[in-house]
Amino acid sequence: MKRTTDAAASTSASSCAECRRSKIKCDKVFPCQPCVRRGCAALCPTGTLSATKGNALLAERAQRLAASVQAARAQVAALEAALAPGHPLLQPAPADADVDAVAEALGSVSLGAGGKARYYGESAGAEFLLTHIESPVRAFPPRARGAHSPQEQDADADASPPCDSASGLPPAIIALSRAFPMGASYAHDTHAHAFALVQYLPREDDARALVDAYYATNATMFDPIIRADLLAHILAPLYAPSRPGARVHPHELAILFAVLAAGAQPAPAAAQYHVLARAAFALAPLKHGAGVASVQALFLLTWALRSADPKSHEERWLLAGLCVRVAQQIGLQREVPGAGLGAAEVQTRRYVFWELYFYEAITSLINGRPPALRLEENDCPFAQEYEPFVNAAGNLEESFSGWKHRYGATTLTAVVRHVFLARPAPYAALLALDAEVRGSHVAAHLRCPVDHSDGACAWARDPAKALQQYALLTMHEC
Structure with missing residues (x-):
């Protein structure tokens, strides 16, 4: 019995102390596994x-291992970021996901017979789109009725106002008007032709009455020539007793x-006056030179043309493009110091440029x-106020033309940029632009003096406020 007890003690003594304490099997090969x-x-x-309670030691070791793993991951991420980016052809194209949005923002193109195409932008108004759905009805004398082929009818819809039906004008003047806008190459005796056109001017009293009617009805929004300049530099010389028209350029x-x-x-x-205006403009071909009067x-x-034919959007758009090219040809978009221009001519150039820019x-x-x-392509300053408003305190305030030019250069320009972006701007940018349009300042004397609210009206009676509403409507629809 004593021998058995000694053998067990010997076997137990051969295990390591930690295995005996933990009561686990020891392989007796030190250090044991x-x-x-x-x-x-x-x-x-x-x-x-040392004796511990529960798994505190294992938990501490697990935390150290987790921290080591996180540090290793951070190091790997830093190494990957330091590496050069991959080849551009291997990168995913970011535009692929926006193809549908871009297509919707571009508008549409209609194709016609003979390869004719026409682009309709997203902001195109109904008054513009309807002109291509209905047959145009012109305020000028109509063409002779008769059978026309579809091609002839399409050409008639895009042609300029007919000149041959203007009553009381000789064929020579009608032929000259057909050379508008580039000018006639055969009109060598310009003064003789101009003298012939001057004969069709009305009496001076009637001419001044028509000028008054123009500035009362047609020049409220766009006015490329100031009334005082028209009367002093064009109308007065033409009605002078000696040699009428000799001191006036054909474009004037x-x-x-x-x-x-x-x-x-x-x-x-x-x-008839419209045909005469085109004939007078054709007397001085643009290829031989142009001036501010050419732009005006x-x-x-x-x-x-808009008053005579409200459906002539395409012709007016093309003529306006030519007008811009002539303005750039004579440098209206740039302020050239030391060019030898008088102060009045400098102010005229500035005024005409900003009228054209707003239009x-x-x-x-x-x-x-x-x-x-x-x-971004011009540095033309604003023109001085030629008709400033004097308020009750005796202070000068900007006129409608001054406000219009400033509004066109700031708020309206921002709206145009937003509308014609190929890719839609973020909604936050739209909200910021909306706030800018609504917050644009309008002088008190330019606001429509109505006593009641315009809340029930779809369109403000105030022209300046209506411009803001039009800009907001176009901006949000696009």
Whole structure:
């Protein structure tokens, strides 16, 4: 019995102290494998770990391992970021996901017979789109009725106003008007032709009455020539007793005829004045040179065409593009110091440029096509106020034309940029632009003096407020 007890003690004594304490089987090869697995090989065979309660030691070790893993992952991420990016052809194309949105923002193109195409922008107004659905009805004298082929009818819809039916004009003047807008190459004796056109001017009293009608009805929104300049530099020399028309350029004569045509609407004489204006403009071909009067005449003829034929959007858009090219040809978009220009001529150039810029911005939204003038490409200052408003305190405030030019260069320009983006801007940008349009300042004397609220009206009675509403409507629809 004593021998058996000694053998058990000998076997137990051969196990390491930690295995005996933990009551686990020891392989008796020191350091034993259980101690190695538990990380206490240095204590084997005589040492023991301090007594702990539960799995606190294992939990601490797990935390250290997790921290090591996180540090290793961070190091791997830093190394990957430091590596050069992959080849561009191996990168996913970011535009693929936005193809549908881009397609919706581009508008549409209609194709016709003979390869004809026409682009309709997203902001194109109904008054523009309907002109391509209904047959155009012109305010000028109609063409002779008869059978036309579909191609001839399509050509008639895009042609300029007919000149051959203008009553009381000889064939030579009608033929000259057909050379508009580039000018006639055969009109060598310009003064003789101009003298022939001057004979069709009305009496001075009637001319001044038509000028008054033009500025009262047609020049409220766009006015490329100031009334005082028209009377002093064009009308007065033409009605001078000695040699009428000798001191007036053909394009200045075209300005007066265009004003008379607009002022005479809707009388039949308007068509005759319009033909005379085109004939006068054709007397001085653009390839031989142009001036500020050339821009003013083209502008007036474009605007007068709207009064005569509200459906002539395409022709007016093309004429406005030519007007912009002539303006750029004579450098209206740039302020050139030391060019030898007088102070009055400098102010005229500035005024005409900003009138044209505002017209381009407005019509671009109507037609749904980008404007030909961009703010980034000009440094023309604003013109001085020629008719400033004096408030009750005796202080000068901006006129409608001054406000219009400033509004066109700031708020309206931002709206045009937003509308014609190829990719839609973020909604936050739209909200910021909306706040800018609504917050644009309008002087008190420019607001419509109504006593009741416009809450029940779809469109404000105030022209300045209506411009803001139009810009907001176009911006949100696009």
